[in-house]
Amino acid sequence: MGDSVRQLKRLLGYLREHKFHFIAGLSLVLLMSYTNGVIPVLIRGAIDGGITTGEYRVAIRYALLVLLVAVLNGAFSFSGRYLLVRAAQHAVYHLRMEAFKAIQRQRMEFFDKTYSGQLISRITNDTERITRFLSFRIRMFVYSVFLIIISLYYMARMNTALTGVALITIALVVALNTTYAKKVRPIYDEVRHQTGVIASVSTGSIAGVKTIKALSVEEEIQGKFQEENEKLYSLNVEATKITALYGNAPFLIMGIAMSAMLYYGGRAIMAQNLTVGELTAFLTYMLTMTWPLRALGFTIGDIQRSLAAASRLFEVIDSAPKHIDPPDAVELTSPRGEIEFRDVYLTYHTGKTVLKGLNLKIRPGERVLITGPPGSGKSTLLKLIARFYEPDKGEVLIDGVDVGKIKTSSLRKIVAYVPQEPFIFNRSIRENIALAKPDASLEEIIRAAKIAKIHDFISSLPEGYDTVVGEKGVTLSGGQRQRIALARALLLEPKIILLDDPVSNLDAKTEESLIGDLRDILKGRTAVIVSQRLSMARLADRVIVMVDGKAVEDGSPEELAKAGGLFSEMLGRGGWNGR
Numbered sequence: 001m002g003d004s005v006r007q008l009k010r011l012l013g014y015l016r017e018h019k020f021h022f023i024a025g026l027s028l029v030l031l032m033s034y035t036n037g038v039i040p041v042l043i044r045g046a047i048d049g050g051i052t053t054g055e056y057r058v059a060i061r062y063a064l065l066v067l068l069v070a071v072l073n074g075a076f077s078f079s080g081r082y083l084l085v086r087a088a089q090h091a092v093y094h095l096r097m098e099a100f101k102a103i104q105r106q107r108m109e110f111f112d113k114t115y116s117g118q119l120i121s122r123i124t125n126d127t128e129r130i131t132r133f134l135s136f137r138i139r140m141f142v143y144s145v146f147l148i149i150i151s152l153y154y155m156a157r158m159n160t161a162l163t164g165v166a167l168i169t170i171a172l173v174v175a176l177n178t179t180y181a182k183k184v185r186p187i188y189d190e191v192r193h194q195t196g197v198i199a200s201v202s203t204g205s206i207a208g209v210k211t212i213k214a215l216s217v218e219e220e221i222q223g224k225f226q227e228e229n230e231k232l233y234s235l236n237v238e239a240t241k242i243t244a245l246y247g248n249a250p251f252l253i254m255g256i257a258m259s260a261m262l263y264y265g266g267r268a269i270m271a272q273n274l275t276v277g278e279l280t281a282f283l284t285y286m287l288t289m290t291w292p293l294r295a296l297g298f299t300i301g302d303i304q305r306s307l308a309a310a311s312r313l314f315e316v317i318d319s320a321p322k323h324i325d326p327p328d329a330v331e332l333t334s335p336r337g338e339i340e341f342r343d344v345y346l347t348y349h350t351g352k353t354v355l356k357g358l359n360l361k362i363r364p365g366e367r368v369l370i371t372g373p374p375g376s377g378k379s380t381l382l383k384l385i386a387r388f389y390e391p392d393k394g395e396v397l398i399d400g401v402d403v404g405k406i407k408t409s410s411l412r413k414i415v416a417y418v419p420q421e422p423f424i425f426n427r428s429i430r431e432n433i434a435l436a437k438p439d440a441s442l443e444e445i446i447r448a449a450k451i452a453k454i455h456d457f458i459s460s461l462p463e464g465y466d467t468v469v470g471e472k473g474v475t476l477s478g479g480q481r482q483r484i485a486l487a488r489a490l491l492l493e494p495k496i497i498l499l500d501d502p503v504s505n506l507d508a509k510t511e512e513s514l515i516g517d518l519r520d521i522l523k524g525r526t527a528v529i530v531s532q533r534l535s536m537a538r539l540a541d542r543v544i545v546m547v548d549g550k551a552v553e554d555g556s557p558e559e560l561a562k563a564g565g566l567f568s569e570m571l572g573r574g575g576w577n578g579r
């Protein structure tokens with residue numbers, strides 16, 4: 001409970017900037033309840049003071065009053081809703097922004113541990129639920145509670161016995177709604193979970209469509225989808241059964257209460273203890289309260305779940321580091337491009353220890369090929385230089401400075417990391433290349449594209465550098481993607497370039513041409529290339545063979561080819577000269 005109050009306080013804190021809108025909105029909702037609650041009193045006045053006594057003018061006066069109150073009610077309802085929704089949207093705008101920024105600040109390990117679907121759901125579904133809570137649910141809660149209080153107040157002033165009937169009815173309907181909410185909530189939670197499962201099966205099969213078609217496993221995939229779809233169907237049928245059962249019960253209770261009121265009220269009128277106007281007012285109150293009473297049950301059930309959504313968002317925000325850089329972070333102004341690993345250990349969150357005391361020094365301008373069997377830690381080594389992960393023990397240094405102590409903005413200019421499968425955003429080629437330097441001039445972008453040897457291809461496209469690529473744009477080949485990614489990296493003129501398996505997805509011809517061009521691309525830079533393709537060794541001054549997180553061979557390709565170790569074994573009978 002204490003936790004819920006804390007979450008609620010924190011959530012309401014986001015309304016701070018719009019607190020006047022919010023308070024004004026709530027005040028208007030109170031006025032709306034009041035105007036709704038006063039109408040039966042006016043009806044009573046019209047009947048008792050005008051209609052039954054034949055006072056035509058009194059009846060007209062009350063009719064005009066009802067009209068005025070109805071108009072005011074409409075105005076309060078409109079402006080109250082507008083102000084509350086505006087304040088809520090503004091609060092959620094900030095919350096969404098904060099969560100998104102926090103996700104951007106998270107370390108790589110966070111993404112290893114968290115499903116992307118979950119994160120997307122935080123930013124979309126959870127924020128949507130919170131908006132609904134801050135605007136609609138709170139409004140309905142305040143409106144309903146206040147309307148019921150006002151109604152009971154006026155009823156009590158008219159007749160105690162009938163007010164007792166109304167009170168019992170209210171208690172019964174609230175109890176019924178709460179039971180309904182309790183019964184249906186777990187099913188709706190399952191429906192939501194199952195909808196997520198269906199979304200992930202769909203996303204997976206759309207993303208993996210090539211594999212599905214290549215293996216002709218459409219039927220199996222459809223079978224899996226059908227299974228999950230049937231589960232969703234059954235859950236929805238179950239929820240509908242409960243809703244159908246409980247949904248109309250409040251109306252039945254209200255009906256019984258109203259017929260009891262008619263019976264006792266009729267007798268009271270005959271005994272002259274009640275007026276016709278009062279009985280009409282009572283019946284009108286019962287009708288006015290029906291909907292708010294129903295809404296109250298749902299609102300109470302929803303508060304807890306909205307707070308749970310808020311707490312999930314707060315968790316994302318709180319788990320992110322407050323600052324990307326430590327306070328004593330430094331700038332490397334004229335980097336040389338030297339890299340050193342000093343007794344580096346790294347264990348992933350899965351418990352797998354990948355690097356076990358790695359020592360390595362790479363000189364400025366050196367071109368190093370890291371090779372070795374799969375899973376030996378080659379890519380991990382690159383990721384440590386780019387500071388995607390921090391070592392558990394030991395240090396990774398650039399020009400003698402621990403990478404953890406270099407300002408991120410400085411590190412990103414010095415070190416360019418080109419992943420195995422570069423991500424191309426659904427934007428223009430120009431924007432894709434200028435991703436890390438959005439203010440780059442077209443000349444700079446063209447220069448980078450020329451070095452990456454992709455300029456001619458881009459120029460041949462009808463819209464040149466403005467051509468949109470990616471999901472709905474021009475589709476690029478594997479080699480073209482690699483070159484766009486290289487141009488993207490080169491734009492920052494990095495001193496160190498890290499290539500993670502650059503030719504793994506390329507055919508032999510494209511591989512040959514890329515290797516030829518890489519000589520120019522890497523000129524004047526320190527390059528660390530991870531690859532199992534030994535053709536890449538032609539680019540390298542030095543080859544390091546990694547096995548089980550350790551550098552077991554280290555030397556020039558010629559030396560290692562002759563040494564009779566793993567590298568020469570990998571070269572096979574053709575040896576180095578055959579390359």
Ligand SMILES: Nc1ncnc2c1ncn2[C@@H]1O[C@H](COP(=O)(O)OP(=O)(O)OP(=O)(O)O)[C@@H](O)[C@H]1O
Nearest residue numbers: 112348349350354373374375376377378379380381
């Ligand atoms: N983010 C991660 N979380 C958990 N384990 C990981 C992560 N990245 C890599 N690993 C594991 O660490 C080991 C080394 O991975 P790494 O990618 O460095 O190897 P590699 O030598 O580059 O392999 P390959 O040649 O197949 O790309 C592997 O067993 C891999 O499963």
